[in-house]
Amino acid sequence: MHTFLEFIAILAVIIGTAFSVLGVLGFIRMPDVYTRLHATGKVSIFGVVLLLLATVALTPLEFGKGLVLIVLLVVGGPVTSHAIGSAAHRIGIPMKRAIRDDLAAIEQTPP
């Protein structure tokens, strides 16, 4: 059982690290701040969740603590991405390769 748990944890470390690296790669490859948020906010969170799961299995970190950290990460991650994206749009950072922008259409309409 212990060996099986270790195997799962090592698999989680490898996949988690791979996704964290992919998050960084996405950050470099994506063309603007909005698309970069998808890469860092989603791929990286998935990677960190897997690394946390491995930490729970391999280290003396309690299950409850790991679970709360995962919940905080999954709840807080999209909020952070939203805050950065919203601020970027509000200060007028343009989207690259965009095919439509419904929010700009609303902002330009006089109240």
Place this chain on the structure above:
Amino acid sequence: MHYIRTIVILLIIYLALTGNLQLSNIVLGTLVSTVAALLLRPQPGPTDLRRLPAAGWALIRYTAILAVDVVKSGIGVARIVLDPALPIQPGIIAIDSGCDSELGTALSAHALSVTPGELVIGIDKAGTLYTHCLDATHSAEYVADAQAMRRDLLSKIFP
């Protein structure tokens, strides 16, 4: 009553984080939770214990859907990143949240933000979610349909 409910929830999170069930830690956790609850100023909401099983079941289903979405989202965006052609057609589309309450709209926005290729950038007073999509060729109706099931579950958890 709503203060006690918030204090109990915060205390459970505190005890899970510290992993220590000694009496001194429980007392300290109660104090910290009370101060946090006073700072949070929770709004009174309906407390009906009879709908607790239905809400619990909806919460389990929502968590499972959320977990699947996080995995799909990670894999989906990773595939785009690894594609040499970088197949994205980004844009911001307006989606009606369909919720009247602020909490419902916020949770709806969160559910939408964890789905693959979508990120809520702005919310207006009418509850419309302005969502940045990596593939904006999807119509607003397509995204709204996918959102409807999550919204139903959320309405059972937070009526």
